[in-house]
Amino acid sequence: MAVERRKDNKNRVLKEGEYQRANGSFEYKWRDKKGKRHSVYAKTLDELREMQIDVLRDVLDGIRADKNDITINDLYYRWMQLKRGLKHNTFQNYKYMYTQFVELDFGEMKVADLKRSDVRAFYNHLSDSQHLKTATIDNIHTVLHQVLELGVEDDYLRYNPSDNALKELKKAHNNDSDKRRALTVPEQDLFENFLSDQGQYHRWYPIFTVLLWTGMRVGEITGLRWCDIDLEDETISVNHTLVYYDKGGEERCGFSINTPKTKAGERSIPILPKVKEAFLMEKEYQKECGLDCNAVVDGYTDFIFINRFGGVQHQGTLNKALRRIIRDCNYEVLDKGEKEAITLPRFSNHSLRHTFTTRMCEAGVNIKAMQDILGHADAETTMDIYAEATKDLKKAELINFEAYFNTQKKAQIGTE
Incomplete structure (x- = not known):
């Protein structure tokens, strides 16, 4: 039937x-x-x-059947519970970036409805409407990509819709033009000469000289102790970094000591004569002013570079000092009324590390030695900087070659 x-x-x-x-x-x-x-x-x-x-x-x-009930925020809360292996300040920074820019709006979106175009539109909104720098969006992307990757691993998403979104944003906004550049040799000379003069900014000469002639990261410099340097053997032992971040809870923002990001970050750097002079100058200045380090951070003390209260130097303070130095140095140059005078571009602490790297490239320093000095875990990072630095050098060499060729050509015509 x-x-x-x-x-x-x-x-x-x-x-x-x-x-x-x-x-x-x-x-x-x-x-x-x-x-x-x-x-x-x-x-x-x-x-x-x-x-x-x-x-x-x-x-x-x-793909899980309950995907329609899950939001990006749900994945984020689960990611927070599962994420391990990050330094505390890095994890706090990730959480800040997400809660500040993603959670209240974009984070409420259901993952089942999420498309690549939604992520692209979100990044464009951050750039165009909120006027965030690409570096900030990069930080947001780092955590958002990990959160959505968890959705792929847990079968809520077929693919990660944030894949390549940041790369596309950089291309669309022609971000290559905003790359951090090193100081040219004339700019570097101007900067160093201005600081070496006995004026109100001479106080900053030692720390910026060490930054400029060691290639150390700013957190490595501000965390440097007298016991980390050997002026007799002329070496610096880099074994930790000083960080300042929002720790959460009642303590909020504060300093902390971190180990370097990678094993390659732990290294020994030769002290150049100019750097040795800067260390001795700093020691003498503190002795004359009766300054002593009274800061203790995670058991670390006796920091080399301290402020007038005996506390450790803050990266933000150094960048503010740089802005004032650049401003007043340029006013001094312009007041002389010289035509086509060289002035300082706007740059940050990290630009000095980039400048040091560029000078090493121009001097023909071995790439492996550069990698060890800079503490790069990946040789590709060093190669990228090398390629960028030598690009301008090659252009300058060709211009010189063309000038030489034209001179020779005129000389030959003159003898005929």
Whole structure:
């Protein structure tokens, strides 16, 4: 005896799992691989069957049936519980970036609705409407990409919609033009000469000279102790870094000591004569002013570079000092009224590390030696800087070659 097939009110045969409800709408029921029941609803049978195709595709791809209930924020909260292996300040920075820029709006979006174009539009909004720098969006992308990757691993997403989104943003905004550049040799000379003069900024000469002639990161410099340098053997031992960040809770912002990011970060750097002079100058200045280090950070003390209160130097303070130095140095140059006078561009502490690297490239220092001095774990990082630095050098050499060729050509014509 034939089994009578179920039909809807228009006499259409309903497939397995399809049902027409009392109000005339339709429902499709199925069980996931764990046996849990799920349903989707539609006004018409045609709409329901389109939804069934999506359901079947999700089942075949192993995508979880409860994906429609999950938001980006839900993934973020789970990511926070699972994430391990990060330094405390790095994790706090990740959380700050997410809560400040993602959580309240974009984070409420359902992952089931998330497309690549949504992530691209979100990054464009951060850049165009909120006027965030690409470096800040890069930090946001770092945590958001990890959060969405968890969605892929947990079968809520078929792919990570943030893949390549940052790269596309940089290309679209022509971000290559905003790359940090090193000081040229004339600019560097101007900067050093201005600081070496006995004026109000002479106080900053030692720390900026050490930054400029060691290639150390600013956190490595501000965290440097007298016991980390050997003026007799003329070496600096780099084994930790000083960081300042929002620690959360009642303590809020404060200093902390971190180990270098990678094993390569722990290194020994030769002390050049100019750097040795800067250390001795700093020691003499503190002796004359009766300054002593009274800061203790995670058990570390006796820091070399301290402020007038005996506390450690803050990176933000150094950058503010740089801005004032650049301003007043340029005013001094302009007041002389010289045509085509060289002035200082706007630059940061990290630009001095980049400048040191560029000078090493120009001097033909071995790339492996550069990698060790700079503490790069990956030789590719050193190679990228080398390629960028030597690009301008090659251009200058070719210009010199062209000038030499033209001179020789004129000389030959003159003898004919």
